[in-house]
Structure formats: C-alpha cells, structure tokens
Amino acid sequence: MKKKVFALLLCGLPLMINAQDAFDVLQMSQTELRGTSRFQSMAGAFGALGGDLSTLTQNPAGIGVYRSSDLGITMGVDFNSVKAGIETTNETKFNVNNVGYIGAIRLDSEAVPNLNFGFTYNRLKSFNRHYTGGVANIPSSMSNYIADEFVNVPGFTDADLYWTDDFDPYFDGYAPWAAVTTFDMETNNGGYVGIINIYDDGYMRGLYDVGTTGSAIYDVDERGHADEYNIAFGGNVANKLYFGLDFGILDLDFKSVQAYEENLTNAYVMADDEDLFESPIIYTGTRARWGLYNYLHSEGTGINFKLGLIWKPTQELRIGAAFHTPTYYDMRDTYYVSSKLHAYYNEDLLYRAEKGSNDGYDYSSSYTISTPWRFIGSVAGVIGTKGILSMDYEYVANQSMRVGDDRGDNYYDVTDNVKNYFKPSHIIRIGGEYRVNPNWSLRAGYSIKTTQVKKGVDDYDYMISTVGTNPTYQYDNNVHHITCGVGYHYKSFYSDLAYVHQIRECVYNAFSPINDEVGYVPNVSADVKDNNNRISLTLGMRF
Numbered sequence: 001m002k003k004k005v006f007a008l009l010l011c012g013l014p015l016m017i018n019a020q021d022a023f024d025v026l027q028m029s030q031t032e033l034r035g036t037s038r039f040q041s042m043a044g045a046f047g048a049l050g051g052d053l054s055t056l057t058q059n060p061a062g063i064g065v066y067r068s069s070d071l072g073i074t075m076g077v078d079f080n081s082v083k084a085g086i087e088t089t090n091e092t093k094f095n096v097n098n099v100g101y102i103g104a105i106r107l108d109s110e111a112v113p114n115l116n117f118g119f120t121y122n123r124l125k126s127f128n129r130h131y132t133g134g135v136a137n138i139p140s141s142m143s144n145y146i147a148d149e150f151v152n153v154p155g156f157t158d159a160d161l162y163w164t165d166d167f168d169p170y171f172d173g174y175a176p177w178a179a180v181t182t183f184d185m186e187t188n189n190g191g192y193v194g195i196i197n198i199y200d201d202g203y204m205r206g207l208y209d210v211g212t213t214g215s216a217i218y219d220v221d222e223r224g225h226a227d228e229y230n231i232a233f234g235g236n237v238a239n240k241l242y243f244g245l246d247f248g249i250l251d252l253d254f255k256s257v258q259a260y261e262e263n264l265t266n267a268y269v270m271a272d273d274e275d276l277f278e279s280p281i282i283y284t285g286t287r288a289r290w291g292l293y294n295y296l297h298s299e300g301t302g303i304n305f306k307l308g309l310i311w312k313p314t315q316e317l318r319i320g321a322a323f324h325t326p327t328y329y330d331m332r333d334t335y336y337v338s339s340k341l342h343a344y345y346n347e348d349l350l351y352r353a354e355k356g357s358n359d360g361y362d363y364s365s366s367y368t369i370s371t372p373w374r375f376i377g378s379v380a381g382v383i384g385t386k387g388i389l390s391m392d393y394e395y396v397a398n399q400s401m402r403v404g405d406d407r408g409d410n411y412y413d414v415t416d417n418v419k420n421y422f423k424p425s426h427i428i429r430i431g432g433e434y435r436v437n438p439n440w441s442l443r444a445g446y447s448i449k450t451t452q453v454k455k456g457v458d459d460y461d462y463m464i465s466t467v468g469t470n471p472t473y474q475y476d477n478n479v480h481h482i483t484c485g486v487g488y489h490y491k492s493f494y495s496d497l498a499y500v501h502q503i504r505e506c507v508y509n510a511f512s513p514i515n516d517e518v519g520y521v522p523n524v525s526a527d528v529k530d531n532n533n534r535i536s537l538t539l540g541m542r543f
Contacts (some may be wrong), residue, residue: 029371037538038498040429041485043445045390047378048320053100059322060244061236061308072540074098084133125226141207167390172420214264224254246306300331320378326370337469366406394427441487464512477505504530
C-alpha cells in the first residue's frame with residue numbers, strides 16, 4: 001500500500017480547543033511585588049502592619065488600622081532586562097501601580113473606635129516580557145514529540161489525523177495536545193510531504209533520528225496585565241483586634257506571540273516522488289527547516305474574596321493572618337497558528353509546505369479557570385518610636401488550580417496534570433522601616449518565592465501534556481526581590497519613593513520530554529533570567 005507522509009500543521013477549530021492547560025493557568029495566576037511605594041520598599045511585608053492602601057490586596061484587616069482617611073496614587077517605571085542564552089533584551093515600561101481611597105468613620109465608642117471602607121485599584125502583574133535565543137546541538141525535535149506522543153498510541157489510525165465534529169480534546173485520549181491536526185500537503189510533483197513519516201513498519205517518526213543533528217531558535221513576546229479593583233470594609237475592636245473583608249474584581253489581558261524554528265541536518269524526510277515511497281526515505285545530505293508560530297490573546301474577568309485579622313497583644317507586637325479565595329475567571333481566547341516546512345537535498349529545495357489555521361482567520365474559545373487559594377501569616381515588631389521590623393509567610397496552593405468549560409465544569413485531565421506537575425509555593429517577605437525624624441523615614445526589604453513545579457518536572461522526568469495550539473511551556477524557579485526606599489511626611493501630605501530589583505529564574509521548554517521505550521529523551525529547553533529594576537513614586541494625603 002502506498003505510504004503517505006503527513007505534514008503536521010495546526011488549524012484553529014470551532015470547539016474549545018484552546019482552553020488553557022496547566023502551565024498556562026499557572027502563568028495567569030502569578031502575582032508580583034507591586035502597590036504603593038512604601039509597600040514595595042519593605043518587600044510587601046505588611047500583613048501585620050496595615051495602614052497602607054496596598055493592604056487591601058494582601059491582608060484586608062489593614063484597613064481597620066486607619067484612624068483617618070487616605071487618598072493616594074502610585075506611578076512607576078519598569079526597566080526590564082531578560083537574558084536567554086547569550087541574548088539580552090531590554091525595554092522600559094511606565095505603569096500606574098495603585099490608586100486608592102480609604103474612608104475612616106470614627107465612632108464614639110471604646111469597644112469599636114472606628115469602621116472604615118475603601119476602594120483601590122492595584123496592578124497585580126505585568127506580563128510584559130520579550131526574549132529570544134537559540135539552542136545548539138538539540139537532542140530531539142518537536143516533530144518527534146508530536147509523532148511519539150500523539151500518533152503512535154494504541155488504536156490510532158490514519159483517520160484520527162483529521163478533525164471530526166465529535167472530537168473532544170480533553171476526553172479523546174490519543175490527542176491531549178488539543179488543536180493538533182494534520183493535512184496532506186501535496187507538492188507540484190504529486191508527492192506528499194511532512195514532518196511525520198510513516199515507515200515500513202507502520203511506526204511514525206519525526207524528522208530527527210540516528211545521525212541527525214540540528215539547532216533551534218525561539219522568540220517569545222508577551223504583553224498584558226492582571227489588575228484588581230478592591231472594595232473593602234473593616235474595623236477596630238478595642239484597639240486590639242482589627243478585621244477586614246475585601247471583594248476583588250479582576251481584569252486580565254494577556255497576549256503572546258511565539259516562534260519556534262528548527263534547522264536539521266541529515267533529517268528524515270520523504271522524497272517528493274511517488275516512485276520513491278517504497279524506498280528508504282532518508283538521504284545523506286538532507287536538511288529540513290521547519291517552524292511553528294503562535295498568536296494568543298487571552299482576556300477575562302474574575303472575582304475573589306479576602307478576609308483578614310490583625311491582633312495587637314501589646315504595643316510592640318502585631319500578629320496578622322489572611323485568607324484569599326481562588327480567583328474565578330471567565331475567559332475568552334483568540335488565537336492563530338501556522339507552520340512551515342522546507343526540505344533540501346544537497347542545498348537544492350526538494351519541497352516547501354506552509355499552512356495557517358482557519359485559512360488565515362482567528363478562532364476563539366471560552367472557558368473558566370480558578371487560581372490558587374492563598375494563606376498569609378504575619379508578625380511585626382514596633383521598636384520604640386523609631387523602628388518597625390516585619391515578616392510575612394505566604395502559602396500558595398498551586399495544586400488547587402482548575403480549568404473548566406464555559407459552564408464551569410472541570411476538565412478532569414487538566415486537574416490531574418495540575419496535581420502531578422505542581423506543588424505549593426512559599427513566599428517569605430522581610431521588611432523594615434527606620435524613622436530618622438518626624439518627617440523622614442528609610443526602608444528596606446527582601447522577599448523570595450520558591451518554585452511551583454515538582455522535582456520531576458524540573459528534572460525532565462515527566463511527559464508534559466499541553467492543550468491548545470502551542471506545545472511550549474515555561475515556569476519560574478526562585479524569584480527574589482531586593483528593595484529599598486525613602487518616605488517623606490509633612491502635615492497631611494506624604495510622598496514615598498521605592499526601588500525594587502527583581503531576579504527571576506525561568507525555564508523555557510519548546511516541547512515536552514519524549515517518552516520512548518528506554519526512558520525520556522530530553523527536550524529543547526533554555527534558562528531565562530530576568531534582572532528587572534523599578535522606580536516608583538507615591539503621592540498621597542491623609543485627612
């Protein structure tokens with residue numbers, strides 16, 4: 001029987017094929033150190049202190065500490081520097097990080113001295129980042145990953161290479177990478193070509209095999225933000241116990257443009273000739289260039305709730321605790337994907353195949369996600385009238401994230417992946433303030449956030465399933481913040497200046513490790529490191 005070679009390309013499809021996978025939801029769930037300049041300069045260690053507009057996003061009991069009303073705005077400039085391999089990309093971005101108002105209502109009562117309410121806007125996360133790099137001597141090819149993990153499975157037939165209306169990307173087990181489908185790409189000579197080849201033994205293989213060498217390049221450009229609008233209420237019981245409740249409305253907007261290309265020598269490609277289908281399909285001197293190009297725009301709105309307490313057993317000691325529910329998002333994706341393959345023999349072009357999704361038009365899908373729940377425990381000490389030393393511990397339950405359809409019903413395979421891939425993150429924040437005189441204060445802080453992935457993911461011991469049109473995934477290892485700042489207060493006016501240095505260690509993976517009969521074949525991956533600097537200014541008034 002005539003052997004066919006399929007060009008594995010990607011097309012947008014009219015179902016929920018681009019609902020996000022575990023690593024996409026992880027990325028959209030991240031927060032970073034932002035807020036007022038005083039909050040940033042002490043590394044966000046405010047869980048037991050309160051009295052700051054940013055505490056509504058952390059421990060809402062901080063609203064109960066206020067004895068007067070507060071109105072402020074915080075602006076900042078980000079200087080981002082990202083290094084991938086030997087390539088470094090720099091860019092500058094202006095942000096408004098916080099705008100807020102706290103209204104204090106004083107009561108003529110010793111039991112409840114005041115009840116307060118507040119409204120704030122906070123930028124929780126800026127997704128702006130661009131990096132590009134290359135990997136020499138790659139150990140495998142994305143085409144092999146596609147063949148091994150989504151084609152060579154029990155019960156798979158040629159008909160499964162094509163989309164059908166009843167295909168469900170979450171429950172049809174042979175294709176957990178949802179939007180993958182295939183096309184016969186017919187050339188001018190009448191042959192069929194592609195990146196997955198059917199051998200005489202009936203087993204499909206990619207472009208990379210014994211004797212193949214190659215390199216890869218990648219380019220990732222991300223844009224967008226996660227913003228939170230807070231409505232909070234809190235109070236004070238006998239100047240000992242402070243409480244607060246917060247309702248958050250979130251706006252998320254994320255755009256990603258990614259390109260991945262391989263250049264392979266002695267690649268396993270099919271000849272563009274019907275008469276050679278029964279012959280060996282490998283040539284010494286063949287070369288293949290193929291690439292995958294993805295565009296994604298994710299946008300959504302969400303809600304969450306926070307509640308917190310601060311207890312002041314003595315004038316010198318404060319203890320705080322806060323709980324954040326998951327953020328429940330309704331999401332919509334718009335996406336486009338294309339692929340191309342160029343095959344050469346002795347530098348002569350054998351054939352070229354290119355295809356884009358949905359004949360060049362974008363597709364869209366709707367779904368729901370829920371982010372991790374969080375717990376924050378805090379302690380702070382007040383040193384006379386001059387100093388404050390504060391520490392927070394935050395537990396982020398990454399294993400609790402969920403993805404569902406647009407009715408909110410969970411996708412259970414993605415839930416299983418979340419549990420298999422992720423572990424809780426731990427964040428420690430330490431901050432201090434020293435009052436030089438009644439008008440001037442100096443501040444400094446440090447925070448560290450631990451990785452979200454289990455050791456097996458970081459050691460490439462797992463096959464990573466992704467959903468959508470992009471097999472690429474990335475995750476953070478440790479994230480550090482080193483901070484300092486200065487504050488000035490005169491009568492009702494205050495001004496704070498902060499400097500934040502962020503060190504972010506990230507791992508980029510073009511595709512999953514490949515599971516073959518003898519173990520996992522390494523994938524194409526690279527270390528990415530951010531060295532970002534931020535200067536922010538807060539202007540405010542208390543009255």
